Amino acid sequence: MTAPTQPGEPAGRIDYAKTLDLPTKRLILVGVLLGLFLSALDQTIVSTAMPKIAQDLNGFSLYSWVTTAYLLTNTALVPIYGKLSDLYGRKPILMIGIVIFLIGSALCGLAGEPFFGNLFGGGMMQLVVFRGLQGVGAAALGAVAFAIIADLFEPIDRPRYQGLFGAVFGLSSVIGPLLGGFLTDQVNWRWVFYVNLPIGLIALAFIYSKMPRLASGLQAKVDWLGAFLILVFTIPLLLALTWGADGNFAWTSPTILGLFALSTVSLIAFLFVESRHESPILPLSLFKNPTFAWGALARFMIGAGFLGAILFLSLYLVQVQGVSATAAGTATIPLTVGLIIGAIGSGQLASRVGRYKFLMLIGLMTSALGFFFLSTLNADSSYGSVITRMVLLGLGLGPALPLYTTAVQLAVKPWEIGVATSAGQFFQQMGSTIGTAIFGAVLTAGLTSNLSTQFAAQAQANTGSVAAQLNTIGTQIKNGTGGTGDRNAAPRSPEQIKASFDALRANVTKAIETGDAAAIKAIGSSALPAEAKAQLTNIPTGGVPAQARPAALAGALSGVNDGEKIAVASARAQKVAFADTISTIYRYAIIVAIIAFLATLMMPNLAIPTRPKGEKAAPVHVEV
Numbered sequence: 001m002t003a004p005t006q007p008g009e010p011a012g013r014i015d016y017a018k019t020l021d022l023p024t025k026r027l028i029l030v031g032v033l034l035g036l037f038l039s040a041l042d043q044t045i046v047s048t049a050m051p052k053i054a055q056d057l058n059g060f061s062l063y064s065w066v067t068t069a070y071l072l073t074n075t076a077l078v079p080i081y082g083k084l085s086d087l088y089g090r091k092p093i094l095m096i097g098i099v100i101f102l103i104g105s106a107l108c109g110l111a112g113e114p115f116f117g118n119l120f121g122g123g124m125m126q127l128v129v130f131r132g133l134q135g136v137g138a139a140a141l142g143a144v145a146f147a148i149i150a151d152l153f154e155p156i157d158r159p160r161y162q163g164l165f166g167a168v169f170g171l172s173s174v175i176g177p178l179l180g181g182f183l184t185d186q187v188n189w190r191w192v193f194y195v196n197l198p199i200g201l202i203a204l205a206f207i208y209s210k211m212p213r214l215a216s217g218l219q220a221k222v223d224w225l226g227a228f229l230i231l232v233f234t235i236p237l238l239l240a241l242t243w244g245a246d247g248n249f250a251w252t253s254p255t256i257l258g259l260f261a262l263s264t265v266s267l268i269a270f271l272f273v274e275s276r277h278e279s280p281i282l283p284l285s286l287f288k289n290p291t292f293a294w295g296a297l298a299r300f301m302i303g304a305g306f307l308g309a310i311l312f313l314s315l316y317l318v319q320v321q322g323v324s325a326t327a328a329g330t331a332t333i334p335l336t337v338g339l340i341i342g343a344i345g346s347g348q349l350a351s352r353v354g355r356y357k358f359l360m361l362i363g364l365m366t367s368a369l370g371f372f373f374l375s376t377l378n379a380d381s382s383y384g385s386v387i388t389r390m391v392l393l394g395l396g397l398g399p400a401l402p403l404y405t406t407a408v409q410l411a412v413k414p415w416e417i418g419v420a421t422s423a424g425q426f427f428q429q430m431g432s433t434i435g436t437a438i439f440g441a442v443l444t445a446g447l448t449s450n451l452s453t454q455f456a457a458q459a460q461a462n463t464g465s466v467a468a469q470l471n472t473i474g475t476q477i478k479n480g481t482g483g484t485g486d487r488n489a490a491p492r493s494p495e496q497i498k499a500s501f502d503a504l505r506a507n508v509t510k511a512i513e514t515g516d517a518a519a520i521k522a523i524g525s526s527a528l529p530a531e532a533k534a535q536l537t538n539i540p541t542g543g544v545p546a547q548a549r550p551a552a553l554a555g556a557l558s559g560v561n562d563g564e565k566i567a568v569a570s571a572r573a574q575k576v577a578f579a580d581t582i583s584t585i586y587r588y589a590i591i592v593a594i595i596a597f598l599a600t601l602m603m604p605n606l607a608i609p610t611r612p613k614g615e616k617a618a619p620v621h622v623e624v
Helices: 022-056 065-088 090-110 123-152 155-187 196-210 224-246 254-274 284-288 290-319 325-331 333-353 357-374 383-397 400-411 414-460 464-479 494-514 517-524 530-536 549-601
Strands: none
Touching: 022 065, 022 090, 022 123, 022 155, 022 196, 065 090, 065 123, 065 224, 065 414, 090 123, 090 196, 123 155, 123 400, 123 414, 155 333, 155 400, 224 254, 224 414, 284 290, 284 414, 290 333, 290 357, 290 383, 290 400, 290 414, 290 549, 333 357, 333 383, 333 400, 357 383, 357 400, 357 549, 400 414, 414 464, 414 549, 464 549, 494 517, 494 549
């Protein structure tokens, strides 16, 4: 074991970066990467299968809770696991996390099976509870994995390996939707959870057999009160933000205000307790470290911008480009490709030049440029132009994944790496949640205003009853009595609308001229107004009498033609309104990127300690 070399360094600390040989490090790295891949994959693979799951388990009312339960436990426990890994070692905490995650995965796959009966009230609620359990395990994977890089590798080598970890998240966002769609359609949705089991067991085998404890040497009592208070602060805050953004409760409702109040009181109590505990869950002294403090602010902003970019880009692709909700996950692959290139490339470059700050600043400037070009998207932008913007944004966001973690790990004591790394991740995840809630509120408010404006514009371009109907729709939306449409459903193209109304015209003609039963049935399931459908579905056998037929046919076809004009105008209004609203969101995202840039500018420009030329530490035996 190495002797203490820094003030306050625990006497039992081992420098694993110098004592482990490279082949062993790489085997450990494989296990950790597989574990992290599990956590990242689970966030993308499940979303593709959710419509089928909700249908099979009869649980559309709990649809969003499947994601919310995972988010709550995953985010809230990250700083706690980071501290525990400093106290008890990375290996046991990581293995416990993987085991919990795999148990949760198996139970998610079994949700709704007959032998569970009416446990928790039914299959969908079972899935919600088991997803929460999955989040408990996934929090350990995310919190500990990035800290292990600092344990295994010397500072000069860390960025290139942190870049690999960042690339795992990008890769999972490509594989997840594809694999989720394949398993759901070709096998069974339960396998989107069961697929975690073999990967997780392989990861456990690597970690158990090759990884040492990776203990920091700290000997202290666990701050259980601080752990409890951070949970009581985080969970109500995330619930309030999620429910407010989803529209389940008004932002000024007693429920939302009560959750915010509970979170605020818990935060004040948490800060009081942390300032007095000998080994706090989140040492407040870290905020005196300018790299940690400014880095936390930058990562908070990056979290808001990153998730917002993906969510609202997917919405743009669905509502404006006409991509299906399922295909939207794969349609963002160009963003992912840019992200992977940016993460790996910046990590490699930082390790070569021994500096990282200039790469972070270049990345954020590129992100701001990407957000600017995204803010210029409109209803008629081609998918090719969207691809260019996605790649640019991905290249800018990529360096954030490895380099901020590297910066924090260089700035804190080796035995604080676990808590500092997980705290940075916690701030990024909180930024994602808060940013999504704020951007969601901007979307709701902006969409209502823009839809009303666009329907009024379409009314001006038409005349007669068509204009009157479009004005009525716009007024209803403005007054809050009209809907804004299904955000997950791709709007119909003008060609699709024309085809459906051509078929309707043919059915109306058949019904009036011959009283064709099949045509009358088709009219009954069409999108015509109820009054028109009632008239056309009550046509007598044999059709309208010959003498009244021309007038009846002309009147009915005139109504169908007006209906087609209204449908085309409505689709155009919706398309333009969504494009304008999402462009506005990206203009706000530019501000977020600028704040992250300024915070990063305030960080010290630390050099990465280099390995003296010719130095190569001899590996020694350590405990496994």
